[in-house]
Amino acid sequence: MGVGPALALGGGVASFLAGDVAFRRVLGIRPVGHRAAAAVLALGTVLLGVRLAAAVQLVGLVAVLVVMSAAEARWQRAAAAAPPSTTRSPP
Numbered sequence: 001m002g003v004g005p006a007l008a009l010g011g012g013v014a015s016f017l018a019g020d021v022a023f024r025r026v027l028g029i030r031p032v033g034h035r036a037a038a039a040v041l042a043l044g045t046v047l048l049g050v051r052l053a054a055a056v057q058l059v060g061l062v063a064v065l066v067v068m069s070a071a072e073a074r075w076q077r078a079a080a081a082a083p084p085s086t087t088r089s090p091p
Contacts, residue, residue, distance in 0.1 A: 006049030006057060013061055014042040031075050038068040 017039035021032045041064045049057030 001049045001054045001057070003046075003050055005054070006046045009049060009054070009057060010042050010044075010046040010061065013045075013065075014039045017042060031072060034068050034071045034075070038064050 017035050021035045021039065024030070024032050024035070042061060045057045045060040045064065048060045
């Protein structure tokens, strides 16, 4: 695949994730680190598309998104199992 289509595929997913990170930060939704890392990794899949094939890049993107989702699910389970914080917010 050429550089343009590979960049459109990987860059599109990275742009979506970066926008999602910005949206979540504004609303205070956590975690955002997993999605930010996935955005960077999505850009890295451009090399797969250019050097190998579009299908390989697509599989790489799916793998990045699945790992991101699994990491977030694990984080949420751990956060739900943790005891509530005893610190109080100021009035």
